[in-house]
Amino acid sequence: MTDCKKFKKDFVAFLSQELEEDERKLLQSHLDRCPDCKREMAQLEEFMKGADSLKMDIEQIMGEVDWEELPRKITENVFKQESAFPRESWLARLSRFLFQPRLRPIYAGLLLGVLLGSLATYFILRAPHLKEAKSTQIFVPANFIERMELEMARRETLDYLEKSQYLLLDFVQSPSEKSAEFWRSEFASQKARELLDKKRYINPQLDKYQMAKAKMICDQIELLFYELSQISVKLSVEEIEKIQKLIEEKHILLKIDLLKKELGKSEV
Amino acid sequence: MVTKRVGEDEDIYTLVERIKKADREAFMTVTNLYQKKVFLLAFSFFRNKEDALDIVQETFLRLYQRVNLFRKGQNFQNWLLQIAKNLCIDYYRKNYSRSKDYDREKPIEEMNLALQNERDPYFSSDLKGIFSACLKKLATKQRLIFVMKHYNQLEYQEIAQILGISLGTVKSLHFKAVQNMRGLVAPYLGREL
Numbered sequence: 001m002t003d004c005k006k007f008k009k010d011f012v013a014f015l016s017q018e019l020e021e022d023e024r025k026l027l028q029s030h031l032d033r034c035p036d037c038k039r040e041m042a043q044l045e046e047f048m049k050g051a052d053s054l055k056m057d058i059e060q061i062m063g064e065v066d067w068e069e070l071p072r073k074i075t076e077n078v079f080k081q082e083s084a085f086p087r088e089s090w091l092a093r094l095s096r097f098l099f100q101p102r103l104r105p106i107y108a109g110l111l112l113g114v115l116l117g118s119l120a121t122y123f124i125l126r127a128p129h130l131k132e133a134k135s136t137q138i139f140v141p142a143n144f145i146e147r148m149e150l151e152m153a154r155r156e157t158l159d160y161l162e163k164s165q166y167l168l169l170d171f172v173q174s175p176s177e178k179s180a181e182f183w184r185s186e187f188a189s190q191k192a193r194e195l196l197d198k199k200r201y202i203n204p205q206l207d208k209y210q211m212a213k214a215k216m217i218c219d220q221i222e223l224l225f226y227e228l229s230q231i232s233v234k235l236s237v238e239e240i241e242k243i244q245k246l247i248e249e250k251h252i253l254l255k256i257d258l259l260k261k262e263l264g265k266s267e268v
Numbered sequence: 269m270v271t272k273r274v275g276e277d278e279d280i281y282t283l284v285e286r287i288k289k290a291d292r293e294a295f296m297t298v299t300n301l302y303q304k305k306v307f308l309l310a311f312s313f314f315r316n317k318e319d320a321l322d323i324v325q326e327t328f329l330r331l332y333q334r335v336n337l338f339r340k341g342q343n344f345q346n347w348l349l350q351i352a353k354n355l356c357i358d359y360y361r362k363n364y365s366r367s368k369d370y371d372r373e374k375p376i377e378e379m380n381l382a383l384q385n386e387r388d389p390y391f392s393s394d395l396k397g398i399f400s401a402c403l404k405k406l407a408t409k410q411r412l413i414f415v416m417k418h419y420n421q422l423e424y425q426e427i428a429q430i431l432g433i434s435l436g437t438v439k440s441l442h443f444k445a446v447q448n449m450r451g452l453v454a455p456y457l458g459r460e461l
Binding site: 052057071072 | 295300308311317324
């Protein structure tokens, strides 16, 4: 029976003479053997004949048409339309396709989408949270900076005093001959010059923050170094002794110590 | 329909070339050669003479507009019938899908089959009406295939080309069309065909 089912699919093609020679022969031999299929085929053939009844109808209608006149009429119409609407080039066809009315909603939608998209982009980019920070300004109270500057000045002064102390200790504690030699060396004069530079730098700070006591001592030290660095090359042993004495008399080293302690104590 | 395809194709290419150059005479010759085939397809599809004539007119107008798209080596008749087929489908959608005009003929239920000639049932006019009405009830593609096969007497291969589907699909759709037609016609004849 499955055979019959398979063959039945070819019945229409068989009657339409659309089967290949071998397929046709196979089906024919099946029909000879199977009475069911043979009957089915006969019914189908009858139906096809029924469908053919329409052919007569068609022929009758076709008889009513003037086939001589029709081409003339069509040609005239086509060429008349042609002169009114010349044959389209492919470009015209393309533009007609692109601009056909039924695509209008699509274009409108696209346009709306682009518009909305650009508006959204515009507003998002304008939003404040995405705006780049103008600058990295830090706001601090005015007295904070003042305190910071004071602290800096204090430290600079301490540093200056310490270095001066070392240099003066070197100078005072060594015997006068050696001391003269020491001052003649490049090393000492360079140190002294550095300290003079530093003093020039801390001067305005000392003025500003009214550290009068510190300034006084620092000025004395400065003067000392100035003299030493100016005259060191031609210092005689006596002169050095005189200066050493001067330092001791004026208790410069002691003053430096005191001042250092004072500055170190006060955090500001 | 007598088809004289052999030899015709060689001439048709020169005719088409002349139509491309807007040759009126060539256009009329081609129209003359193919008008009946287009009419047959359209009439079988619509079962209406006026609609069929409209389709013929439109098909040849479109042929003229699109003749530049025709390439040598293509089968001209299939190309033309393809245009006609597309027009039929468009025309059907535009004019019939919404209105009930299509069934303006006598309703199938009123047809009196009892009066038909018992000996020669297939030539009764009501039987034609039944077939005609049932044909219109088929789905568009099945109807086209049925019409092309039975009234245009085209081969499966040609139908496949015109409809742009495979040979196997044509075969199975034709089988379905016949089965559906039989199912539709049977109740009105009171017996199975």
